[in-house]
Amino acid sequence: MSMNNQGRPTGIGTSVPVGTSDFTSVSGSSLLPNEPLLFEIGDREHSGVDLPDVTIDGSFLGGFERKSEIDLAGLTEPETLRHYVRLSRLNYSIDSGMYPLGSCTMKHNPRLNEKMARLPGFADIHPLQPVSTVQGALALMEELAHWLMTLTNTAAVCLTPKAGAHGEMAGMMAIKAAQEAAGQGHRKVVLVPESAHGTNPATAAFLGYSVRAVPARDDGTVDVEAVKAALSPDVAAIMLTNPNTCGLFEPEVIEIAAAVHEAGAYFYCDGANFNAIMGVVRPGDLGIDAMHINLHKTFSTPHGGGGPGAGPVVLSAALAPFAPVPFVKKGEGPLALVEHAEGQHLGRITAFNGQMGMYVRALTYMLSHGGDGLAQAAKDAVLNANYIKARLERVFSVPFPGQPCMHEALFDDSFLEGTGVSTLDFAKALIDEGFHPMTMYFPLVVHGAMLVEPTESESKQTLDRFCDVMLELANDARAGNAARFTSAPLNAPRRRLDETRAARSPVLKWERQELLPQAAE
């Protein structure tokens, strides 16, 4: 029997001799953080579902019946529960602790949202049912659209983008279409500040634009004069995040919008940081033309280990005629679903109607908070970030001092100078203290950046404990105890992982050991 270097059998369904203590220790007792791969515990015979075994004659299969083996591992239900419960215990989660990830808005995910999304009237409806049988779903989309447009003071919203970057794509496509319709198709440049999320330049490039960087001022914000200098007749749009990725409100945003419009370009706002201002400032009042809203950030739909997200994009009156289909249309009588592009509307950016499951959760969250609660949440998010900044700034270096931050506090690594501890080491040491690391090395404009976003969900007690830990770590780093940091984490299911090795010779799926070339011993 072939074994891997941890003593586990490597073939599907390879049975382990009774009393092989090695296997017992690496498979993990119920509280130890090891779990074999599905393919090391399951086999081709076991199944956790009971289905009638029917015979078929193949006369309608056109000769395309499967002849190859699939090679899938099956588990019975109790084994399945154990496998996924044990795996889950290797994850950090919001429900187990604070997630101070700047730019990610890891707020509490209310469980009412989950319950509502599972109502059969939402979960068990098909996207192509007759429209007469889904009037409740269309009404929900209409209501969500109303909340989003009211909170942003905009004329239209395209709900269907599947994630923030997809929303960027939809918004920028609308801008491109509007300019082509106005005979301005020669505009091929998009301005992107240096501090932008990577998705912004990627989206611009995806649509065939070249990217022109706009430098930041010493105070971390964008200078309207720098924007004016970068504007030219070939500029199609600016993609600006506000509040920006340094956690600062762009004080000249209105002037920037005016200059951009004056030059015949559009203002795309990255709405990743909308949590700081919902119910307090309406982006439409600042002159934006398009802005995506990450429902999985601002409106609490769960991150789920990396998705699914949802990125509706609001549009100004100038861009509304170019919104992609489908959208709900209200008139006399029943609600209609416009599914085919008429006039200047863009075609589909996804099959069906977008992330309905996320619409339900987001609207539930909005109804729970109300307009007043959303504004209070934004203010608490900003309060929490400023509280962290205030408690840490005598020890941690603040790159743009002398001003309040918005919903996230940014530090650079100059306080670690000469300690032999990097931002990465420092963040990994946080794990040993029970916190998820903050966002590191982003935004790129700050050296060794640490971006801390507590969200409104954290209590003062939690914030105090976080700050106490941060201060204690900083003092220890400066006291010369670098080893604590460079060896961290020690109290996690794994120590630091070798990412270079993973990328150099990628192993992207489980392989049957006997099929591999002889492994070097």
Add this chain to the structure above:
Amino acid sequence: MRYLPHSEHERADMLAVIGARTAEDLFARVPRHALLREPVNLPRHSPEFLVEAKMKALASGNHAAGDGPFFIGAGAYRHHVPASVDHLIQRSEWLTAYTPYQPEVSQGTLQMLFEFQTQVAHLTGMEVANASMYDGSTATAEAVLMARRLTRRNRIILSGGLHPHYRDVVRTYLGDGPDLVCLPASPEGQGDILNRIDGDTAAIVVQTPDFYGHLRDLRAAADAAHAAGALLIVVVTEVVSLGLIEAPGALGADIVVAEGQSIGNSLNFGGPYVGLMATRKEFIRQMPGRLCGETVDADGNRGFVLTLSTREQHIRREKATSNICTNSGLCALAFSIHMSLLGEAGLKKLARLNHHNAVKLAKMLGTVPGVELLNKSFFNEMTIRLAVPAAPVVEMLARADVLAGLPVSRLEPDNPACENLIVLAATELTTDDDIAMLAECLHAALSEDAQ
């Protein structure tokens, strides 16, 4: 407000530490006139039971698929999801975890993704799969872009059997032009693509089972594409079919994309779903989306990390292979759990059962006067042609609580050849009574229509 932890007292204490007088002071950098003076014109916060009542009222405005006989497929399928799947994905550690960028505290998600990638690769018969995409339609558009990068050619040819929504998404992503050839709808399963391939072709896109239910000859498509130096992209919108139909990878596919909703995920009115993407190992550096790979930690223990991120936007910015940042993690988890529960044996049984019920459906439809079955081959979905326009008939049956399939004209409104067509699917949930009820209602509707 039940989700906000601070008391007024604590807020005041925190402001004092900050050195601010009021919460508004923290918004000092916002231009004064942009700050809202009045609260937004939206309802005030609401207790859980009132929100629940409101949402239930909205939900009751919909006819759930489980409320009666149901035959709609067309890229989203009503299957049974075992109770344990939804129970597991609601565990906090799965539901409320972030993207696993910090691998030391994300091994659960990472190992799951590694297992998911293995399942998808095996299912499609390909060498590697990524950690999921938004859905099948956007995965198709990304596959097309990937094929352009790989071949350095531009022409893309879409089969007339491709789901019209998928075709529309590709059109939106690529723009109309001579380099995008969308072949006319082929409801009879006619071969349409092989003689269109030329030396400028980057890829052909073939769906099987196709939108109309026909099983397509992938081997012939692969041979024709490869002979011209083009790639074959295979689209599968019903992954359960892969339990019974030959894997695209075994027939020469270069990129396989699929909608994974059928396994583990509810209909959800169209989303969230989970896109699958698999390809040859030599192509991974042009693949979009996240990839999870195996490695070791500082103690030599096996562990997993997100890898090859130099393809991705957060590193490469405007030079990335895609602007994609998010995957469909929780839906991929549901897929992976359901697939583990099924296993090889269960998936094959499930696929046979789907086909078995579809054969019953086809036979029953054959007995209804005025109904012509267009398929010689199918998995669990088929197309019928009526003597009259289909949409009013489907609407009439919906009033009798029978959701009789999709009138193709809804997706192809400008194509007269599609006006009388209905695409119908059967799954393991389709009962003999459902089929009998459909036949009866269809019969009644068509005779009523004839009068």
